[in-house]
Amino acid sequence: MKVTRTMKQRLSARVYALMAGFLVLCTAFAGNAATIENVRVYPSPENTRVVFDLSAAARFSYFTLYDGGPLRVVLDLHDVENSIELSNVETESLLLRLIRPSAPPADNVTRVVFEVTDKTEAKVFSLEPKERYGHRIVVDLPGRSLIPEVQPARVIRTAETTEFRPVVVAIDAGHGGQDPGSIGPAGTFEKLVTLAVAQRLAAKINADPTMQAVLTRTGDYSLSLSQRARAIRQARADFFISIHADAFTSPQPRGASVWVLSRRRSDTELGRALENKERLSEELYELEPSLDRNNNDPNLARALLDMRRDDSMNDGSLAAELILSELGKVTNLHRRQPQGASFAVLSNIGTPSVLVEIGFISNPQKERLLRNANHQEKLATALYRGVRQHFIRHPIPGTLLANQSFQRHIVRSGESLSVLADRYSTTVDAIMEVNELTSTVLRVGQELQIPIT
Ligand SMILES: [Zn+2]
Structure with missing residues (x-):
C-alpha cells in the first residue's frame, strides 16, 4: 500500500x-x-x-x-x-x-x-x-497522526491470573518507514518482512495465557533507538527480540542466525558487516542529531546499564541457543551457535535481548520464502517456542510459566490438538512444544503432557 x-x-x-x-x-x-x-x-x-x-x-x-x-x-x-x-x-x-x-x-x-x-x-x-x-x-x-493498529486481544483468565503474571516479551520489527532495511533482488523490503513475522509472533504469544507480547511498532513507520528502548521499558518487558532479514554483500549466506549483545565488536566478517549495516540504518532514521541525546545524567545511566548488562547478556545467550535450535527445525542455519555483536539496538536496555536474522533477503530463494505466509508462520512458531522454553527452563519468580504444571492426557478417538487446547485453556503450539511434536496428527492412546497454568 x-x-x-x-x-x-x-x-x-x-x-x-x-x-x-x-x-x-x-x-x-x-x-x-x-x-x-x-x-x-x-x-x-x-x-x-x-x-x-x-x-x-x-x-x-x-x-x-x-x-x-x-x-x-x-x-x-x-x-x-x-x-x-x-x-x-x-x-x-x-x-x-x-x-x-x-x-x-x-x-x-x-x-x-x-x-x-x-x-x-x-x-x-x-x-x-x-x-x-x-x-x-x-x-x-x-501530534497524533496515525491510530496504531490494534494489537491482538489478550485472553485474561481472572481466576488463575490473580497471583502470577505473564512473561512480557517485547518484539521489535526491524526498520520501518523511510528506512526499508535491506532490499531483496526482487524488491522485497526487509521492513515489511520483519513486521509480518513480528505480528505473527505477537499473535502466538498473546494466544498463550502465560505470555504477553508488546510490539515496538505496529505499522510501517520508523522509530529511533530511544523510542524502541522506551517502548521496552514502558512495557516492563522480560525479554526483547529484534527481528531482521538482512542482506550480505554476496548472495551466498543463506541461513538464519541469532545474535546476542557482546561488549566486543564482532570478530567475523559477517558480524562486522551486520553491525555496520544496523548502525547505518540508525543514521538513516533521519533523526535530528541533537534531539535524541537528551539524557539528564548519562554517567548514572551508564553505570546502571553496566551493572545489569552482564546478567542480561547471559540470559540473552541462554535464550538464543533455544531459539536457534527451534529455528533449525524450520530453516537452515547460517551458524549453529549464537553470535556476539555490538548492536546499538540491543545495547541501550538492561533487558535480556537477542537479534534474530530470519534469513538473508539478498539470497533470491530466501527472499521468496521470506514473503511466503506459511514460512513466516513457521518462523514465528519457532521463535515463540524458543522464547517459551527459555522461560520454563530459566523461570522468573512470580510468572505463570515459573509455576507451570503439567497434566497427563491419553488421546481418545475424535480428539485433536485444538480440542485439547480449548479444554485445558492452552494453545496448540504450547502442547506441541512441550511434547516436541512435529505434526498436529494425534493417534488414539498417545500420551501427552498438557501445560496447566
Ligand atoms: Zn536489519
Missing part, C-alpha cells in the same frame, strides 16, 4: 525531474538552485514526518499561522526550484491534511504550506547525503 505509493511518487518525481531539466534548458536558467526531487510523508502514532529530497543543499526558514483561517505551518526553501505538484502528494496522516504551494515572498523562494488539523510545534532540519539518500530537508510535525 504505502510501498506502491512511494514507488509511484518516485516514478513521478523522475518524470518531473525530466520536465524540470527541460524547463531549465528552455529558460537558460543560470543559478545554482536546488530542485525538489521527491516528497515523502511518514505518519507514525505520535508524529508526521515530511522529507524533501533535494538535488543540492538548501537553506530554509519556517513559521506557523495559528490565528484565523486554517492552521498552517509554512516552510520557505531558499534558492530552491519546484516542479512537483505538491497538492498531489498523498498524506494518510490524521494531523497533516494537505501539502500545497503558496505565493513565495521572493523569486528565489519556494513556499510550501502544510495545512494541519491541530496546532503542532514543527521542527525542521536538514541532512547530508547518506547511502541511498541525497540532500534532505526534514519537517517533523509532532
Whole structure:
C-alpha cells in the first residue's frame, strides 16, 4: 500500500525531474538552485514526518499561522526550484491534511504550506547525503497522526491470573518507514518482512495465557533507538527480540542466525558487516542529531546499564541457543551457535535481548520464502517456542510459566490438538512444544503432557 505509493511518487518525481531539466534548458536558467526531487510523508502514532529530497543543499526558514483561517505551518526553501505538484502528494496522516504551494515572498523562494488539523510545534532540519539518500530537508510535525493498529486481544483468565503474571516479551520489527532495511533482488523490503513475522509472533504469544507480547511498532513507520528502548521499558518487558532479514554483500549466506549483545565488536566478517549495516540504518532514521541525546545524567545511566548488562547478556545467550535450535527445525542455519555483536539496538536496555536474522533477503530463494505466509508462520512458531522454553527452563519468580504444571492426557478417538487446547485453556503450539511434536496428527492412546497454568 504505502510501498506502491512511494514507488509511484518516485516514478513521478523522475518524470518531473525530466520536465524540470527541460524547463531549465528552455529558460537558460543560470543559478545554482536546488530542485525538489521527491516528497515523502511518514505518519507514525505520535508524529508526521515530511522529507524533501533535494538535488543540492538548501537553506530554509519556517513559521506557523495559528490565528484565523486554517492552521498552517509554512516552510520557505531558499534558492530552491519546484516542479512537483505538491497538492498531489498523498498524506494518510490524521494531523497533516494537505501539502500545497503558496505565493513565495521572493523569486528565489519556494513556499510550501502544510495545512494541519491541530496546532503542532514543527521542527525542521536538514541532512547530508547518506547511502541511498541525497540532500534532505526534514519537517517533523509532532501530534497524533496515525491510530496504531490494534494489537491482538489478550485472553485474561481472572481466576488463575490473580497471583502470577505473564512473561512480557517485547518484539521489535526491524526498520520501518523511510528506512526499508535491506532490499531483496526482487524488491522485497526487509521492513515489511520483519513486521509480518513480528505480528505473527505477537499473535502466538498473546494466544498463550502465560505470555504477553508488546510490539515496538505496529505499522510501517520508523522509530529511533530511544523510542524502541522506551517502548521496552514502558512495557516492563522480560525479554526483547529484534527481528531482521538482512542482506550480505554476496548472495551466498543463506541461513538464519541469532545474535546476542557482546561488549566486543564482532570478530567475523559477517558480524562486522551486520553491525555496520544496523548502525547505518540508525543514521538513516533521519533523526535530528541533537534531539535524541537528551539524557539528564548519562554517567548514572551508564553505570546502571553496566551493572545489569552482564546478567542480561547471559540470559540473552541462554535464550538464543533455544531459539536457534527451534529455528533449525524450520530453516537452515547460517551458524549453529549464537553470535556476539555490538548492536546499538540491543545495547541501550538492561533487558535480556537477542537479534534474530530470519534469513538473508539478498539470497533470491530466501527472499521468496521470506514473503511466503506459511514460512513466516513457521518462523514465528519457532521463535515463540524458543522464547517459551527459555522461560520454563530459566523461570522468573512470580510468572505463570515459573509455576507451570503439567497434566497427563491419553488421546481418545475424535480428539485433536485444538480440542485439547480449548479444554485445558492452552494453545496448540504450547502442547506441541512441550511434547516436541512435529505434526498436529494425534493417534488414539498417545500420551501427552498438557501445560496447566
Ligand atoms: Zn536489519
